[in-house]
Amino acid sequence: MAVVNPLRLLLVGSLLGTAIAKPVQTALSDDDDDTPLPLVIWHGLGDSYQSEGMRRVAELAEEVNPGTLVYSIRIDDSESRDRYSSFVGNVTEQVAKVCADIAAHPILSTAPAIDALGFSQGGQFLRAYVERCNNPPVRSLVTFGSQHNGITTFRDCEPTDWLCRAAMAWLKNDAWSNTVQGKVVPAQYYRNPAEYEQYLEHSNFLADINNERDVKNEQYKKNIANLEYFVMYMFEDDTTAIPKESAWFEEMNGTESTPLRARKLYTEDWLGLRALDRKGGLKFLVAPGEHMQLSDDLLRDTFAQFYGPLNLYRGRSEPRPALYPEDAGDL
Numbered sequence: 001m002a003v004v005n006p007l008r009l010l011l012v013g014s015l016l017g018t019a020i021a022k023p024v025q026t027a028l029s030d031d032d033d034d035t036p037l038p039l040v041i042w043h044g045l046g047d048s049y050q051s052e053g054m055r056r057v058a059e060l061a062e063e064v065n066p067g068t069l070v071y072s073i074r075i076d077d078s079e080s081r082d083r084y085s086s087f088v089g090n091v092t093e094q095v096a097k098v099c100a101d102i103a104a105h106p107i108l109s110t111a112p113a114i115d116a117l118g119f120s121q122g123g124q125f126l127r128a129y130v131e132r133c134n135n136p137p138v139r140s141l142v143t144f145g146s147q148h149n150g151i152t153t154f155r156d157c158e159p160t161d162w163l164c165r166a167a168m169a170w171l172k173n174d175a176w177s178n179t180v181q182g183k184v185v186p187a188q189y190y191r192n193p194a195e196y197e198q199y200l201e202h203s204n205f206l207a208d209i210n211n212e213r214d215v216k217n218e219q220y221k222k223n224i225a226n227l228e229y230f231v232m233y234m235f236e237d238d239t240t241a242i243p244k245e246s247a248w249f250e251e252m253n254g255t256e257s258t259p260l261r262a263r264k265l266y267t268e269d270w271l272g273l274r275a276l277d278r279k280g281g282l283k284f285l286v287a288p289g290e291h292m293q294l295s296d297d298l299l300r301d302t303f304a305q306f307y308g309p310l311n312l313y314r315g316r317s318e319p320r321p322a323l324y325p326e327d328a329g330d331l
Contacts, residue, residue: 034309036065037139038108039115042073042098042122044145044292045185046164048083049074057117060296064303069107073098073122086121087167091188091205095125099133113139115307120145120241120292123232124189128209130227131220131271140229140306145241145291148232148249150191150199150206153242176202193253211270225272229306231283240291248284249273 039061043054049072058070075085075094085094102108116138118126123146130138157164167184174180176195180187181204188205200207207213211220224230238244243252249265251258260266266274276282287298 036068036308037113037115037310038069038071038111039117039307040071040073040102040108040126041117042119042126043086044120044122045086046083046161047086047119048079050079050082056296057299060299061117061303061307064300065308068307071102071105071108073101073125084163085185087163087185088183089185090182091125091185095128095132098125099129099135102129103133103135108136111136112310113137115139116141117302118143118146121147121185121189124148124206124209127224128205130223131209131217134223137223138227139310140231141227142229142231142233142302142306143247144233144287144294145235145238145244145247146232147189147241147246149210149246149251150189151186151242151246152190152192152252178202193251210265212265216270221269221272221275223272225275227276227281229281229283230273230276231285231302231306233285233287235287235289235291235293237289238291244291 041054041057043049043051047053054072058072061070062068074082075089075097076082102114108114114136116126116129118124118141123141123143126138126141126143127146127148130141167186175187175190176198181202188203191199191203191206200213208217209220211217232248234244234247235241238247241247243250245252245257249260249263251263260273261277265271266277269275273282287294
């Protein structure tokens with residue numbers, strides 16, 4: 001099975017909620033219940049919460065961890081409107097709605113913690129959920145091909161996808177206008193180093209959740225650091241997400257590449273990624289193939305390793321690297 005995004009474009013939206021973090025460490029107590037934690041899934045651009053691919057993902061999650069409650073995030077109960085909302089809408093408002101929906105869910109709201117799985121732009125959206133509301137708290141966040149450091153180029157849409165083509169035409173006209181930043185989803189995670197000052201000033205979503213502005217949100221940092229796992233898959237042959245290295249928070253400026261661990265975002269720990277890495281919870285993994293070409297086996301392995309009962313920890317991330325950038329001066 002492949003969960004394939006039919007579009008040749010990446011979109012990432014924006015998440016909002018009130019930062020009412022309940023640290024996962026508090027939730028992970030002495031509970032010996034072997035019931036798997038609920039799993040929330042956020043689909044990608046051009047998909048919907050009821051699509052065949054999303055239903056198959058839910059089946060695999062329950063197959064690997066029987067008894068898993070799977071909640072597929074939706075902006076609208078109508079499948080067509082939910083797909084439309086992956087192109088058009090204010091992501092800040094969308095995330096606020098998701099935060100409220102999850103907090104009010106009769107089962108999710110009573111869970112000691114939940115697990116989260118984000119496909120493409122859904123990965124950034126779920127990270128924003130963790131940073132901005134996290135109620136109930138996320139234990140493990142896994143993202144596939146997500147654009148955590150934004151996109152620098154907008155890909156062409158399929159010839160017959162008129163919704164995508166209309167959104168892209170609007171976006172390319174003026175990515176930084178208030179109208180586009182408030183209504184066109186991909187514009188809200190567009191981040192071109194050549195337009196960095198415009199990005200900081202006008203970005204409706206990504207500049208905030210990446211804590212790139214002068215005033216840092218300490219709650220964002222605390223919530224990410226409190227995760228048990230943050231697993232970031234990059235697709236090896238991805239030509240849809242540009243740059244593909246955004247899936248690992250890597251900074252690409254033309255042909256120059258700066259890995260996450262060499263960036264200020266990490267060394268100054270704007271988001272808690274360094275703290276999470278040092279306790280073994282940050283993973284950089286590669287998935288074979290093109291964007292969102294996912295096999296059942298890869299998904300099964302992911303569900304087995306990172307999800308399941310509350311206190312069942314199967315493995316940790318790689319240990320601390322031998323040398324961190326800030327340690328170089330000690331040699």
